[in-house]
Amino acid sequence: MRILVIGAGQVGATVVEALHGEHDVTVVDLDPGRLTALSNRFDVATIEGNGASRRTLQEAGLLDSDLMISCTSRDEINLISAIFSRNLAPETSTIVRTTNEEYLEVWRERQLDVDFMVSSELETANAVSRIIGLPAARQTDVFADGQVQIVEFDVVGRNDGDGIVGVPLREARIPRDSKVAGIIRGDRMIIPRGDQTIDVGDRVVIIGSPDAARLWGETLSADKRRLDDIVVFGAGRTGRAIVRALVDQGLRVRIIEPDPKRAKLTAAQFPNVRVYQATGFDPEFLDRERIGQSRAAVFVMQDDAKNHYAATLAKLHGVSFTIAIVHQAASSEVFERAGIDVAINPRQVTAEEIVRFAHDPRTRQVTMLEGDRFEILDVTVRPESEYADQPFRTMPIRGALIGAIVRDGQAIFPHGDDVLRAGDRAIIFTESARATQVEKAL
Amino acid sequence: MARLTRARLRRLFRRESIGVDVSAAFDLVGAVLLYLSPAYLFPAVVALLYGESPWPFVIAGIVTAAFGAFLQLVATGREFASPREGFLVVALTWLLIPVFGALPYVIAGEGVLSHPLDAYFESVSGFTATGATVVSDFGQLSRSLGMWRQFTQWLGGMGIVVLAVAILPQLRVGGRQLLQSELPGPTELERLTVSIREVARRLWILYVALTLVLIALLTAYGRLGLDDRMDLFDATAHAFTTVSLGGFSTQGNSIAAFGSLVQWTIALFVVIAGVNFLRLFRVFVQRQPRAVTRDDEFRLYLLILLFASAVLLLELMAEGTFGFWESVRHAVFQAVSIMSTAGFATTDYTAWGPLATITLLGLMFIGASAGSTGGAIKVVRHVLISRILRRELERTVHPEVVSPIRLNRAVVDEKTLEAVLAFVLIYLGLFAVGSLALVLDSFRADVVLTPFEAMGAAAATLGNVGPAFGFAGPLGSYESFSGLSKGVMIALMWMGRVEIIPIIVLFTRQYWRA
Numbered sequence: 001m002r003i004l005v006i007g008a009g010q011v012g013a014t015v016v017e018a019l020h021g022e023h024d025v026t027v028v029d030l031d032p033g034r035l036t037a038l039s040n041r042f043d044v045a046t047i048e049g050n051g052a053s054r055r056t057l058q059e060a061g062l063l064d065s066d067l068m069i070s071c072t073s074r075d076e077i078n079l080i081s082a083i084f085s086r087n088l089a090p091e092t093s094t095i096v097r098t099t100n101e102e103y104l105e106v107w108r109e110r111q112l113d114v115d116f117m118v119s120s121e122l123e124t125a126n127a128v129s130r131i132i133g134l135p136a137a138r139q140t141d142v143f144a145d146g147q148v149q150i151v152e153f154d155v156v157g158r159n160d161g162d163g164i165v166g167v168p169l170r171e172a173r174i175p176r177d178s179k180v181a182g183i184i185r186g187d188r189m190i191i192p193r194g195d196q197t198i199d200v201g202d203r204v205v206i207i208g209s210p211d212a213a214r215l216w217g218e219t220l221s222a223d224k225r226r227l228d229d230i231v232v233f234g235a236g237r238t239g240r241a242i243v244r245a246l247v248d249q250g251l252r253v254r255i256i257e258p259d260p261k262r263a264k265l266t267a268a269q270f271p272n273v274r275v276y277q278a279t280g281f282d283p284e285f286l287d288r289e290r291i292g293q294s295r296a297a298v299f300v301m302q303d304d305a306k307n308h309y310a311a312t313l314a315k316l317h318g319v320s321f322t323i324a325i326v327h328q329a330a331s332s333e334v335f336e337r338a339g340i341d342v343a344i345n346p347r348q349v350t351a352e353e354i355v356r357f358a359h360d361p362r363t364r365q366v367t368m369l370e371g372d373r374f375e376i377l378d379v380t381v382r383p384e385s386e387y388a389d390q391p392f393r394t395m396p397i398r399g400a401l402i403g404a405i406v407r408d409g410q411a412i413f414p415h416g417d418d419v420l421r422a423g424d425r426a427i428i429f430t431e432s433a434r435a436t437q438v439e440k441a442l
Numbered sequence: 443m444a445r446l447t448r449a450r451l452r453r454l455f456r457r458e459s460i461g462v463d464v465s466a467a468f469d470l471v472g473a474v475l476l477y478l479s480p481a482y483l484f485p486a487v488v489a490l491l492y493g494e495s496p497w498p499f500v501i502a503g504i505v506t507a508a509f510g511a512f513l514q515l516v517a518t519g520r521e522f523a524s525p526r527e528g529f530l531v532v533a534l535t536w537l538l539i540p541v542f543g544a545l546p547y548v549i550a551g552e553g554v555l556s557h558p559l560d561a562y563f564e565s566v567s568g569f570t571a572t573g574a575t576v577v578s579d580f581g582q583l584s585r586s587l588g589m590w591r592q593f594t595q596w597l598g599g600m601g602i603v604v605l606a607v608a609i610l611p612q613l614r615v616g617g618r619q620l621l622q623s624e625l626p627g628p629t630e631l632e633r634l635t636v637s638i639r640e641v642a643r644r645l646w647i648l649y650v651a652l653t654l655v656l657i658a659l660l661t662a663y664g665r666l667g668l669d670d671r672m673d674l675f676d677a678t679a680h681a682f683t684t685v686s687l688g689g690f691s692t693q694g695n696s697i698a699a700f701g702s703l704v705q706w707t708i709a710l711f712v713v714i715a716g717v718n719f720l721r722l723f724r725v726f727v728q729r730q731p732r733a734v735t736r737d738d739e740f741r742l743y744l745l746i747l748l749f750a751s752a753v754l755l756l757e758l759m760a761e762g763t764f765g766f767w768e769s770v771r772h773a774v775f776q777a778v779s780i781m782s783t784a785g786f787a788t789t790d791y792t793a794w795g796p797l798a799t800i801t802l803l804g805l806m807f808i809g810a811s812a813g814s815t816g817g818a819i820k821v822v823r824h825v826l827i828s829r830i831l832r833r834e835l836e837r838t839v840h841p842e843v844v845s846p847i848r849l850n851r852a853v854v855d856e857k858t859l860e861a862v863l864a865f866v867l868i869y870l871g872l873f874a875v876g877s878l879a880l881v882l883d884s885f886r887a888d889v890v891l892t893p894f895e896a897m898g899a900a901a902a903t904l905g906n907v908g909p910a911f912g913f914a915g916p917l918g919s920y921e922s923f924s925g926l927s928k929g930v931m932i933a934l935m936w937m938g939r940v941e942i943i944p945i946i947v948l949f950t951r952q953y954w955r956a
Contacts, residue, residue, distance in 0.1 A: 268846050271848065
C-alpha cells in the first residue's frame with residue numbers, strides 16, 4: 001500500500017515507525033530537519049512543503065496513494081489537505097487528526113467527507129478515564145465496541161486468599177470470561193501455560209469482558225475503594241476533555257488551573273466541578289484544599305517538567321495514584337521511573353489510533369503495549385487460514401495468543417474445545433516482531 | 443460669585459460642551475406625548491355614556507397634543523441613536539406624562555383631586571402603577587374620572603415608552619437602550635433573539651390579551667350572577683389595574699367589595715402579571731411551558747409566595763378573626779397582592795398582628811419578576827444576590843475557587859452582578875432616606891406617623907406597591923400627608939418606576955460631559 005503522511009511531528013513519526021516496514025510511505029513536512037531525521041531512521045520518501053498546497057500533494061504522489069494521513073498539529077491544514085485529496089484522488093482514503101471535538105462531532109454526523117478522524121484530546125481523555133475506572137491498571141484498551149477489554153496490571157502485593165498470585169494458572173481463581181494473555185517479568189514476556197504462576201512484581205496483560213476486567217482490578221488493587229474525587233491539574237483542551245470524560249463516569253472532579261481566563265472558562269463549562277485558580281505548586285494551597293485526600297490526580301499541564309514536579313509534590317501530600325500526560329517521547333520512561341503511576345503520551349495514543357485504521361484492511365484495531373514491544377491485533381480469519389476450523393486446544397503457541405473472538409457481533413472468550421471459524425474476528429496478543437507473521441497465518 | 447455661577451451655567455449649556463443631545467431627547471418626549479393624547483378619548487367616551495361632561499378629557503387631550511407638537515417643533519429631530527439620551531427620555535417621560543394626566547382631575551375639580559399637588563400625586567401613582575391614593579371618598583368621584591384613574595395605571599403598567607418603541611419609527615435605532623431602562627428588572631439577562639421592536643410588540647400583545655381575558659371573565663361573573671356587584675364598568679376598571687399590577691380600585695374598600703370568586707380570579711391574574719412577560723409570551727404564544735417552569739426566577743417567585751402565604755395564614759389562624767378558608771383567602775390574596783406590588787386588599791391588613799405586618803413590609807421589597815409590570819427589587823435580583831452570598835461563603839473556605847454565578851444554567855456576567863448589587867444598595871439607601879424624610883416631615887407638619895408607618899409608606903411608594911400601614915393603609919388614603927411628604931413620595935414613585943439608575947445618573951457630571 002502507498003501511504004502519504006502529512007506532518008512529521010511526534011504523531012507522524014510514530015505513525016511512520018509503525019507503517020514503514022510493510023508499506024511505501026511518503027512524508028510531507030515544512031521542516032527539512034524533521035524530514036532528514038525521519039529518513040535517517042526509516043526507509044521513507046520525504047517531500048518538503050506545505051501539506052495544504054495542492055502542488056505539494058501532487059508532487060508527493062497523492063494520485064497513486066491508497067491512503068493519506070494528515071496528522072500535523074494544525075486542524076485546518078489537516079482538513080484542507082483532506083479536502084484536496086478527496087477532489088484530486090477520490091479513491092484515496094483519508095485520515096485526519098484533529099484537536100477540535102466539534103470537527104469530530106461533525107464528522108460523526110457524516111458532514112465531513114473524511115474516512116477517519118482522530119482527536120488526540122478525546123483519545124487521551126478516554127485512556128485516562130479507562131485507567132481511572134480500573135484501579136491498579138496501567139494501560140487499558142477496548143475492542144469490539146467495548147465488549148472486549150485489554151488491561152495491563154501491576155501485581156503489587158500478595159493478597160492472602162485472592163487465589164491468583166502465586167498459584168499455578170490452571171488452579172488460579174481467574175474471573176470468568178477473561179484470560180491471562182501475557183506475563184511481563186522484567187524484560188521477558190511469557191505467554192503463559194497452565195503451570196505458570198503470577199508473582200509479585202510481575203505485570204500481567206488480561207484480555208476479558210469489562211466485568212471480568214473490573215474483577216481483576218479489584219483483586220489486584222491494594223486499595224479496594226473506587227477512585228472518586230479526582231484532581232486534574234491543568235485545564236487546557238486535553239484537560240477539559242479529560243474532565244468531561246471523568247464527569248460522564250459520575251466521578252467527583254476538581255480542577256487546578258493557574259490561568260484566570262481559562263479557569264473561568266472551565267468553571268463555566270462544568271457546573272458541578274470545583275475549579276481552583278492556583279498553580280498547584282504551592283504546598284500551602286495543596287494542604288488547605290486537602291488535595292492529598294483525593295484518590296487520584298491527573299497532570300495535564302503543557303510542560304513535562306511541571307507535570308513531573310507537581311505529580312511528585314502531590315505524591316508527597318498523599319495522593320496515591322498519579323497519571324501524567326507527557327509531551328516528549330522520552331519523558332514516559334522518566335515519569336514511570338520517578339514513581340508516577342501512569343504516563344500517557346497523547347501523540348502515541350493518536351498514532352496508535354491512526355495505525356489501527358491504516359493496517360491491513362482485515363485488521364480492525366491494533367494496540368501497542370510496553371512502548372511498542374507487544375501488539376494486540378484484531379484480525380478477521382480467512383477461510384483458507386491454517387487455523388480455521390481448528391479447536392483452540394490443538395493450536396500451537398508461537399509467541400501469540402488468541403484472547404477472544406467476536407462472532408456475529410458477540411464476544412466469546414474461548415475455551416480449549418471451542419473452534420475457530422472463518423469470518424471470526426480474533427483478538428490476538430503477540431510480540432510486535434511476530435505481528436505480520438500472525439496476520440499472514442490467519 | 444453670582445457671575446461665576448452664571449459663567450459655569452453658560453458653559454454647561456453651550457451645546458458643544460454637553461455630551462447629551464437634549465434636543466433629541468425632548469423631540470422624543472414630544473412624540474410620546476403626542477401619541478398619548480388619543481388616550482383621553484377613552485374616558486371622554488365613558489363620560490358621554492354615563493351622561494357626564496367629557497370636556498375635562500377633551501381639553502386635557504388637546505393640551506397634551508399641543509405640548510407634544512410644540513416640543514417636536516422646537517426640538518431638532520435628529521436621528522435618535524445614542525443610548526445616553528435614553529435615560530433622559532425615560533426620566534422626563536415619567537415626570538411629564540403624569541403632569542398632563544393630572545389635568546382632568548384639576549379641570550373636573552372633584553373633591554381632593556382638585557388640588558394640583560394631590561392631582562399630581564394621584565396621577566404619578568396612576569402612571570407608575572403604584573396605587574397609592576389620596577382619594578378617601580370614592581362616592582364623590584364621577585364615573586369617567588374614576589375610569590381615567592384606572593386607565594392611567596393600565597397605560598403606565600407596561601409602559602408608554604415600550605409602546606413607543608413598538609410603533610415609533612425614530613426608535614428603530616436607540617430602542618434597545620430605551621427598552622432596557624424602561625422594562626423593570628435586569629432584562630439584559632434575557633437572551634433576546636428577536637428585534638427590539640418585536641420584543642416591544644410581543645409585550646403589548648400579551649398585555650392587551652391578558653386584559654381582555656380578565657375583562658371577559660369578570661363581566662361573565664356579573665352576567666351569570668356569580669357576583670352581583672361586578673358589572674362591565676368595574677370589570678374593565680379592575681382588569682386595567684390588575685394586569686398592570688397598579689392596585690387602584692373604584693371602590694373605597696378595594697377588592698373587599700367583591701365576592702371570593704372575583705378575589706381568587708384577581709389573585710390568579712396578579713400572579714400571572716407578576717411573571718416575566720417575555721417568558722409568558724413563549725408560554726402562551728409559542729407553547730413552550732418550559733420557558734417558565736425551568737426558570738430560576740419563576741420558581742423562587744412561587745416559593746416566596748407560598749411561604750409568605752403560609753406565614754400570614756399562621757398569624758391569621760392564631761388571631762382567630764376568620765374561619766380557616768377565609769383566612770387562606772386573605773393570606774394568599776394579601777401575600778400575592780403586596781409582593782407583586784399590585785396593592786389590592788380583601789381586608790384591612792393594618793389590623794393584623796406584628797408578624798403579618800412585618801411580613802407584608804418585607805414582601806414590599808421583593809417585588810415581581812423582571813420584565814413584568816410589577817415594581818420593587820424583583821425576584822431575579824434576589825436570586826442573584828443569594829447566589830453571590832453563597833459564593834462569598836464558599837470563598838472564605840476556598841479562596842482560590844472560581845465559581846461563576848449562573849442563572850438558568852447560563853453564566854451571569856460579573857458586570858451584571860455588580861449592577862445588581864449596586865441597584866439593591868441604592869434601593870435600600872433611597873428607602874432609608876425616604877423613611878427618614880417622612881418621619882422628620884411628620885414632626886414638622888404635626889402628622890401622627892409612627893416610624894413603622896413611615897417605613898411602610900416609603901417602601902410602598904418606592905416599590906410602587908400602593909397601600910402602606912396606618913392611615914395610608916389599604917382602606918385609608920395618603921391625603922393626610924403634608925405637601926412636602928407627598929412631594930417626597932412622588933419622587934420615590936418616579937424613581938421606583940424607572941428603577942432609580944436612569945434618574946440618579948442624570949445627577950452625575952459624567953453623564954452630561956461629552
